[in-house]
Amino acid sequence: MVDGGVSVKVLLGLSGGVDSAIAAYLLKEQGYDVTCCFMRNWDSFANNDILGNPTIMEGVCPQEQDYLDAKAVADHLGLPLRRVDFIQEYWDQVFVTFLKEYERGRTPNPDILCNKYIKFDAFFDYAMKNGFDAVATGHYASNARIDGYTYLTRAHDTNKDQTYFLCQVPESAIAKTFFPLGGIDKPEVRRIAKELDLESVMTKKDSTGICFIGERNFRDFLTNYLPSKPGRIVDVDTGKTLGEHIGVLYYTIGQRKGLNITRDKGPWFVIGKDVHKNVLYVCHHTRKQWLDSDEAIVSGMNWIVKDHAEVPKRLTCKFRYRQPDQDVELEWIDETTVRLRYPQTIAGVTCGQEAVLYDGQKCLGGGVIDFVYRNGQDLNEQIIQTGARRMAHA
Numbered sequence: 292m293v294d295g296g297v298s299v300k301v302l303l304g305l306s307g308g309v310d311s312a313i314a315a316y317l318l319k320e321q322g323y324d325v326t327c328c329f330m331r332n333w334d335s336f337a338n339n340d341i342l343g344n345p346t347i348m349e350g351v352c353p354q355e356q357d358y359l360d361a362k363a364v365a366d367h368l369g370l371p372l373r374r375v376d377f378i379q380e381y382w383d384q385v386f387v388t389f390l391k392e393y394e395r396g397r398t399p400n401p402d403i404l405c406n407k408y409i410k411f412d413a414f415f416d417y418a419m420k421n422g423f424d425a426v427a428t429g430h431y432a433s434n435a436r437i438d439g440y441t442y443l444t445r446a447h448d449t450n451k452d453q454t455y456f457l458c459q460v461p462e463s464a465i466a467k468t469f470f471p472l473g474g475i476d477k478p479e480v481r482r483i484a485k486e487l488d489l490e491s492v493m494t495k496k497d498s499t500g501i502c503f504i505g506e507r508n509f510r511d512f513l514t515n516y517l518p519s520k521p522g523r524i525v526d527v528d529t530g531k532t533l534g535e536h537i538g539v540l541y542y543t544i545g546q547r548k549g550l551n552i553t554r555d556k557g558p559w560f561v562i563g564k565d566v567h568k569n570v571l572y573v574c575h576h577t578r579k580q581w582l583d584s585d586e587a588i589v590s591g592m593n594w595i596v597k598d599h600a601e602v603p604k605r606l607t608c609k610f611r612y613r614q615p616d617q618d619v620e621l622e623w624i625d626e627t628t629v630r631l632r633y634p635q636t637i638a639g640v641t642c643g644q645e646a647v648l649y650d651g652q653k654c655l656g657g658g659v660i661d662f663v664y665r666n667g668q669d670l671n672e673q674i675i676q677t678g679a680r681r682m683a684h685a
Contacts, residue, residue: 307357310429384408397643433473441466448476458657522569530681563674592658
């Protein structure tokens with residue numbers, strides 16, 4: 292693509308997956324001067340990633356295979372490929388924050404942290420300092436320039452839309468980012484890959500696991516960094532001890548698998564954590580209302596709006612990626628902190644996760660869920676107090 296007689300130079304993050312491969316192809320077809328870049332953000336041996344790593348002894352690790360796949364794509368498309376390390380930045384900005392949140396008993400979202408600190412910070416800065424006009428990624432998202440401001444907007448493929456994970460990206464980066472997949476769906480991406488005979492990626496499964504780290508036995512993985520501390524699993528309704536956990540930090544609100552409660556028929560759901568007393572509270576599936584809340588405090592809001600005045604009082608929110616939009620009512624506490632009230636109770640709103648706000652097609656930004664309430668009371672404190680009281684009489 293030529294802008295004012297000058298070819299627009301774009302640095303595209305090429306991951307070794309099919310989405311970024313087709314993003315590169317589409318940009319090239321549109322006439323942009325595309326250079327690909329493979330980001331290496333994790334070193335298993337340097338970072339003591341031993342326990343829980345299923346591929347630690349393999350000759351070619353998954354990250355190196357991803358690089359080889361990315362190189363095959365770049366060569367096939369006739370595009371140059373750079374390889375850049377952001378290992379230190381990932382550790383300092385993403386992984387340390389990730390661990391600190393788990394130490395607090397919260398559940399962070401590494402994909403959002405990765406986009407905020409790596410793809411649209413370290414990688415973006417690298418592109419700007421090396422003579423590129425813009426960056427591009429294989430995210431399913433779009434952007435729209437309206438009255439001199441660039442908004443983040445949903446993708447055409449609503450099933451794959453990834454604006455949730457981009458909610459902490461600043462407008463300054465969104466304005467200089469291309470999202471080539473914003474207007475097509477995943478089956479079309481697969482079709483193009485097959486048509487181009489991109490053997491290394493056309494049937495490759497979508498990446499899962501921790502952003503840039505990959506598939507791990509999560510509990511074992513965490514023990515590399517956070518010590519295991521066994522304690523009691525307690526039924527909040529009866530105060531009865533049902534089993535033993537390996538550390539409250541390793542469990543997620545709403546979790547039902549991996550509790551190893553065998554004597555009492557379930558299923559059982561994790562509903563609360565007493566980090567100080569090392570007690571994990573659960574409820575029987577017939578009592579799942581313990582997971583319900585009607586209000587949350589969200590802090591660290593990154594607003595992707597030109598003016599706060601355009602944020603409506605009533606809007607929609609996603610408290611989890613795959614969750615349908617939830618109606619909420621917003622109350623300002625300060626510029627980066629809001630109270631969200633929802634007319635319908637919602638199950639599993641979890642501290643440390645992200646609340647992402649929408650006004651129709653626009654993603655207005657997101658922030659971290661700090662507190663969750665039900666009927667005006669802190670839900671986790673309510674669970675801890677109820678459980679402790681019932682344990683004393685069990």
